[in-house]
Amino acid sequence: MKNVVVESDLLNNVLSNISPLDEEAMEQARERQDSLTKPRGSLGRLEELSIQIAGIKGGLPSIENKAVFTMAGDHGVVEEGVSAYPQEVTGQMVMNFLNGGAAVNVLASEAEARSVVVDMGIKAEIEHPELVDMSLGPGTNNMVKEPAMSREKAVKAVESGIKVFQEIYNEEKIDLVAIGDMGIGNTTPSSALISCFTGTDVEDVTDRGTGVDDEGYNKKIDSIKQAIETNNPNPEDPFDVLSKVGGYEIGGMAGVALAAASKNIPVIVDGFISGAAALLAYEIEPEIKNYLIASHDSVESGHAATLNHIGLTELVDFNMRLGEGTGAVLVMPIIQSACSVLTDMMTFEEAKVSDKD
Ligand SMILES: Cc1cc2ncn([C@H]3O[C@H](COP(=O)(O)O)[C@@H](O)[C@H]3O)c2cc1C
Numbered sequence: 214m215k216n217v218v219v220e221s222d223l224l225n226n227v228l229s230n231i232s233p234l235d236e237e238a239m240e241q242a243r244e245r246q247d248s249l250t251k252p253r254g255s256l257g258r259l260e261e262l263s264i265q266i267a268g269i270k271g272g273l274p275s276i277e278n279k280a281v282f283t284m285a286g287d288h289g290v291v292e293e294g295v296s297a298y299p300q301e302v303t304g305q306m307v308m309n310f311l312n313g314g315a316a317v318n319v320l321a322s323e324a325e326a327r328s329v330v331v332d333m334g335i336k337a338e339i340e341h342p343e344l345v346d347m348s349l350g351p352g353t354n355n356m357v358k359e360p361a362m363s364r365e366k367a368v369k370a371v372e373s374g375i376k377v378f379q380e381i382y383n384e385e386k387i388d389l390v391a392i393g394d395m396g397i398g399n400t401t402p403s404s405a406l407i408s409c410f411t412g413t414d415v416e417d418v419t420d421r422g423t424g425v426d427d428e429g430y431n432k433k434i435d436s437i438k439q440a441i442e443t444n445n446p447n448p449e450d451p452f453d454v455l456s457k458v459g460g461y462e463i464g465g466m467a468g469v470a471l472a473a474a475s476k477n478i479p480v481i482v483d484g485f486i487s488g489a490a491a492l493l494a495y496e497i498e499p500e501i502k503n504y505l506i507a508s509h510d511s512v513e514s515g516h517a518a519t520l521n522h523i524g525l526t527e528l529v530d531f532n533m534r535l536g537e538g539t540g541a542v543l544v545m546p547i548i549q550s551a552c553s554v555l556t557d558m559m560t561f562e563e564a565k566v567s568d569k570d
């Protein structure tokens with residue numbers, strides 16, 4: 214673990230329960246893969262995935278219950294003109310999630326995954342029985358002028374993600390988790406976080422998000438640079454970085470990921486923003502790396518810096534750049550297939566197929 218001072222029993226308890234993968238279970242899975250009726254290694258990434266998940270779960274994996282956590286937050290920095298869309302879209306999309314009309318709903322339904330929608334701090338006031346209210350306020354401060362949030366709120370954001378996960382998990386066990394985001398402007402703090410944690414130049418981790426024009430793109434780069442200069446986040450201290458240039462939903466997603474890993478559950482990372490959250494979780498506890506599965510290669514160019522830094526390789530590249538958890542739920546059936554191959558295929562001996570000499 215990094216030298217992080219964490220002022221939270223809840224968080225420290227979760228972190229202490231993120232263990233190295235079960236090597237024995239992985240070796241057994243590897244041996245079983247090699248005994249199944251196929252040339253060795255012929256199912257490629259599916260084999261690797263099944264071995265990883267066997268290591269996470271400590272035995273032959275079976276995946277039944279799946280959930281996607283879509284965490285929403287608003288961002289003070291939108292007043293700098295960094296997004297192509299107006300801020301009210303955040304709340305409107307949260308309503309859309311609750312009414313089942315968004316891309317993540319459709320894809321989650323295909324994957325038979327439960328959709329959990331969390332208000333981590335949006336401007337709109339929404340009353341809905343299905344909305345999980347963890348609001349830390351009506352959006353962050355404008356990070357160009359001041360820290361996006363206090364350190365207390367940064368810790369609370371991660372704790373809130375942990376609490377949401379634990380509550381849902383206690384209702385019904387989950388075998389596979391996806392993290393997703395909603396928050397107009399949130400590619401801006403994501404780029405800032407990624408730049409700070411990976412040491413990559415701001416220009417190289419900043420892209421066009423919802424599709425800003427050249428003017429918006431330049432404002433975005435200037436805002437990120439200014440925010441980093443004004444607040445001087447310490448890259449060695451993940452909560453300092455989150456508080457100064459982050460977002461509530463980014464902290465929330467990191468909390469969900471850490472809590473899921475502490476229960477031996479694989480966590481599927483979606484795109485750019487969810488990637489920034491995974492990176493934050495990794496900076497808090499590097500051991501989480503083994504629990505992460507990168508779903509897709511976001512069009513947002515800076516995503517590669519995140520994946521390279523953690524050491525992840527995406528499963529698919531579908532030219533997607535939406536967020537919400539869409540890419541993550543899309544690959545759920547692939548992950549499930551990987552596990553089914555390991556558990557349900559017959560061995561050469563069982564199927565009476567001749568193995569190679
Ligand atoms: C209708 C709509 C639905 C979305 N769903 C996810 N995002 C995505 O776009 C936003 C980030 O891009 P930027 O930083 O450029 O604002 C986030 O809300 C992200 O989840 C959406 C954006 C829009 C407009």
Ligand SMILES: O=C(O)c1cccnc1
Pocket residue numbers: 400421422423483484485486487511512513533534535536537
């Ligand atoms: O990769 C993503 O998740 C993404 C990229 C751009 C805008 N919103 C989300």
